[in-house]
Amino acid sequence: MEPQTQEASNSQRHTSDQNVHNVSDHMDEDVTSDAVDMDQYRINSWEDIGKIDFSSLSMKNICQLHFADLGLAFEFYNSYAKTRGFSVRKSRSIIVDGKVREKTYVCSCEGYRLEKWNHMKNRVREPKPETRCGCMSKLHVFFDAVTESWVVRDFCDEHNHELVVLKLARMLRSHKKMTEPDISQMNHMKEVGISMPNIFGSLASQCGGYENVNFSIKDMHNQVAKQRRQLPDDLTSAMAYLETLAARDQNLFYSVEKGREGVFRQIFWCDGRCQLDYDLFGDVLAFDATYKKNRYRLLVVIFSGVNHHNQTVVFGAAIVSNERKSTYVWLLKQLLIAMKGKTPTSVITDGHHSMVIAIQEVFPNAHHRLCAWHLMRNATSNIHKPQFTKMFTKLMLGNYEVGVFEQKWEEMVGFFGVEDREWIVDMYEKRNMWATAHIRGKFFAGFRTTSRCESLHAVLKRYIKSRYDLTEFVQHFQRCLSYMRHREDLADFKSSTGQPVMQTHFQQLERCQNFTSLT
Structure with missing residues (x-):
């Protein structure tokens, strides 16, 4: 496959770069064959990622990591990127016998926007700001059949663009995420007619302020739209609700x-x-x-x-x-x-x-x-x-x-x-x-x-x-x-408790009138 050939050539080209570290070199220098030493670099769960002190993590340490699955590799790189002030996305994969064997995660500024998007004649919306500038930062992992884990092959941490300050990193695309509890709470509040801005304000209050919310109102609307797309057509959905x-x-x-x-x-x-x-x-x-x-x-x-x-x-x-x-x-x-x-x-x-x-x-x-x-x-x-x-x-x-x-x-x-x-x-x-x-x-x-x-x-x-x-x-x-x-x-409750107070001299007539109005 052509993408695989290109990925292999890219890997060979960047291996010689001084900013790229090969995991095998570090393993030869710093890592013994002791299983205990190997386990300290293994990421088995998201809890393990949460325990990492990214501020003190060196490039040598990163090149020694190996992950139980691909999802953990991406989650690690995304968490690392948030502490540095950049966003990440998934790039090319190398597939062998129908299975992914190598995966590259890159900075969101990698590559360049296609020229056709800059010269649209029938453009309706205002063009989005250009964010891609050919950044070469990446994390490349491959599957090691011996240890049955995903091992870091290449890691580059050089950026050709300015990084975002940490307090704004939560607004970058890969870091904006609604958790399942957030989605559930939003849906419950939406069911009783609370507007999106008020829901967002309530969630921000629970988190201690807007600066602690990892998503925006637009992300909430996108989540609602996603849920609608997953449902059958509207009439079928309405009938299903009536069946419920x-x-x-x-x-x-x-x-x-x-x-x-x-x-x-x-x-x-x-x-x-x-x-x-x-x-x-x-x-x-x-x-x-x-x-x-x-x-x-x-x-x-x-x-x-x-x-x-x-x-x-x-x-x-x-x-x-x-x-x-x-x-x-x-x-x-x-x-x-x-x-x-x-x-x-x-x-x-x-x-x-x-x-x-x-x-x-x-x-x-x-x-x-x-x-x-x-x-x-x-x-x-x-x-x-x-x-x-x-x-x-x-x-x-x-x-x-x-x-x-x-x-x-x-x-x-x-x-x-x-x-x-x-x-x-x-x-x-x-x-x-x-x-x-x-x-x-x-x-x-x-x-x-x-x-x-x-x-x-x-x-x-x-x-x-x-x-x-x-x-x-x-x-x-x-x-x-x-x-x-x-x-x-x-x-019903008010009419069944207490007796009405008569306000006229025609109390018998008024009492009959009150009784009629209550019944």
């Missing part, structure tokens, strides 16, 4: 729909607690779509309601690729399957056309109410008259009889001359979905708007970042649910 949850929660339900060629379309999931909450509080269902909650910018749909403490409770969640009618039909059918066929009495949405059609198809007996806040915003954007929006809101929320409502509607649209506007005609046809006069007697659990959905989205922002992939989204969404359920537990 299902092993602990036998009632967990999830469903995935793929398009042609296995392309992801949507995923729906809900755990056993979601199903229990729906069984108790699922008479009123609110759902809305939000954007930019994941790295793919897919839509997130959350089904929610209200519990006995007037707190928002989640019944299920989904990530979808579009807002077509078929998508919402699929989602509602999955919800129906997960909830053992129980349908809601009332549904409140923002009035998206695809939602309306899907609800009519899947929940034909549920009363669909449109969000009051979205209607007020639409009134402003369609009519462009603040006074009209004010009158429309009063008419929408006012507790009128049907006849009074019809009269006031005619007066309002006539006063503003908007009888023929398309939005006005559409709203009148849908008055059974938004006017209090026409929905009197229907149960909505206090819902008038999807504001609870909006507030839920605000809570999600504290747990979910836009850079999260599907797996991370599901993980942190479940963490958000755990917090919400913790708040419900706190409310």
